[in-house]
Amino acid sequence: MxxxxxxxxxxxxxxxxxxxxxxxxxxxxxxxxxxxxxxxxxxxxxxxxxxxxxxxxxxxxxxxxxxxxxxxxxxxxxxxxxxxxxxxxxxxxxxxxxxxxxxxxxxxxxxxxxxxxxxxxFPTKEAATAYGSYRALVKLRLPLDDTWHVLWGGRTWEENRHASVSDMRFALDLLQRKNGSSAVGRGQKNEDYFAWSQPVVAPADGVVVVADDGVVDNQPNHAVGGNLYGNLIVIDHGTEEFTLMGHLKNGSLLVKPGDRVTQGQRLARVGNSGMSTEPHLHFQLMDTADWQTAHGLPLQLINFVRNGTVVDRAEPRRGDVLTPVSSEARR
Ligand SMILES: [Zn+2]
Known part of the structure; x- marks a missing residue:
């Protein structure tokens, strides 16, 4: 129905x-x-x-x-x-x-x-949201170490193609680039991509509520339909706020539902499963654990480096280059 x-x-x-x-x-x-x-x-x-x-x-x-x-x-x-x-x-x-x-x-x-x-x-308008002025309670870090490029992110459909679907309203697609390219050579296999198999960490403390593994990774540019997010993890942060990390690498999940995780803890690896054409991390904040009924919340990251400048709290946008402060400090 x-x-x-x-x-x-x-x-x-x-x-x-x-x-x-x-x-x-x-x-x-x-x-x-x-x-x-x-x-x-x-x-x-x-x-x-x-x-x-x-x-x-x-x-x-x-x-x-x-x-x-x-x-x-x-x-x-x-x-x-x-x-x-x-x-x-x-x-x-x-x-x-x-x-x-x-x-x-x-x-x-x-x-x-x-x-x-x-x-x-294909829709070209942002999904309606009641959360336009929402300020997240959970203090999120980038769920990745090192430096990442925002392929899609922000509030408008022009800068964020996710915005037309309600749970993805403010989602980010994150990948790594070197010299303007996300892969070496022609990028014919997942291993050619800089993002492939990079560690994914908990963006904040919480309890794992979804940890789906077992979806085979796609070959680049050959997404297999029928499963949107592929291997995914959803974390309940205890603030009626939930993060979802999707397209994870098959067999890489280190957590299961019920596990308590702390910020920065290893969860899985970046993959290319579900509706994904190249290895990248899909990251979103939601008002409920079930993405099928959830509405997206503005995705504010706390204390990170954006385009070379440390910011206290900001919503990353398309084209931004992001680095967690912890990674920056290690250089
Ligand atoms: Zn995405």
């Missing part, structure tokens, strides 16, 4: 005023049909409707197959019903298992809720 948030008062009122108006429920039902591929009924009802976009049931099935190629929905990010040119438009953004940035589906329906058209694209 596809789940959705509670209906807004405005929508409820509009539905009460107009019994025949297309509804969120009808939009969800059409998405469900596209996802299961059981489209015969949809087509029988909508195929001959004026303004029908799809020329045949086969064309509709082809669209549905394309939608499913991005994987199962892992979470609903947002949905809405609006009106355009006299038609109802159902818009749905969801996290999907075969594409890390989420997928946006738009359906048009006529006044009777019949499906007239459908399109999909």
């Amino acid at each position: 596809l789940r959705g948030p509670p209906m807004t008062l405005g929508l409820l009122l509009s539905l009460m005023l107009s019994q025949s108006a297309p509804s969120l429920g009808q939009g969800r039902a059409h998405v469900e049909a596209l996802r299961t591929g059981e489209l015969n009924k949809t087509w029988a009802r909508s195929g001959k409707a004026p303004g029908q976009q799809f020329k045949s049931l086969a064309a509709l099935q082809k669209f549905a197959a394309g939608l499913r190629s991005y994987g199962e929905e892992s979470k609903l990010v947002s949905e809405g019903l609006s009106e355009r040119n006299g038609l109802a438009v159902y818009q749905r953004v969801a996290g999907v298992t075969n594409w890390a940035r989420g997928l946006e589906v738009e359906l048009t329906m006529d006044g009777q809720g019949r499906l007239l058209g459908a399109s999909m694209k």
Whole structure:
């Protein structure tokens, strides 16, 4: 089943005023049909409707197959019903298992809720957040030693492609670069990448709540779908704040659920598992342990070196070069 948030008062009122108006429920039902591929009924009802976009049931099935190629929905990010040119438009953004940035589906329906058209694209907007001015209680360090480059990070979709999915709203992708490149040569194997197999450490004290291992690392540029974060660790920091570290190296996890960890303790190694095209660390802070229902929290690091300057507290952004103070001191 596809789940959705509670209906807004405005929508409820509009539905009460107009019994025949297309509804969120009808939009969800059409998405469900596209996802299961059981489209015969949809087509029988909508195929001959004026303004029908799809020329045949086969064309509709082809669209549905394309939608499913991005994987199962892992979470609903947002949905809405609006009106355009006299038609109802159902818009749905969801996290999907075969594409890390989420997928946006738009359906048009006529006044009777019949499906007239459908399109999909990658979301290019930030997911809504209630945590814009949140100040984290947990004092996080970079969960890595040495110097790291922020590939994606920050608050806007332009500088952080994660921002379109709610749990990843403020996430970081971290890799190592030398002379502008993250790998030696053509980077055909994981071992060519500077980030590969680097130690991942606990960003703060806490208790391990998720420690999933056993997902085989991808070959570079050949992400295997079906598993978003690959091998991952989630830590409960005791402040209703949880960190997630994903794409970890297969077989590298040193902790299990229930383990108490201290800041800086070795947890695993950087890998290339899940929806990852090259070895890197995905790092995010969340309001609950389950990433499928979590909302991301602004990811503030404490006392680190950013682009050569020591900062007390800051949210890293795309292009930043980060070094924990402890690593800096060891030079
Ligand atoms: Zn990521």
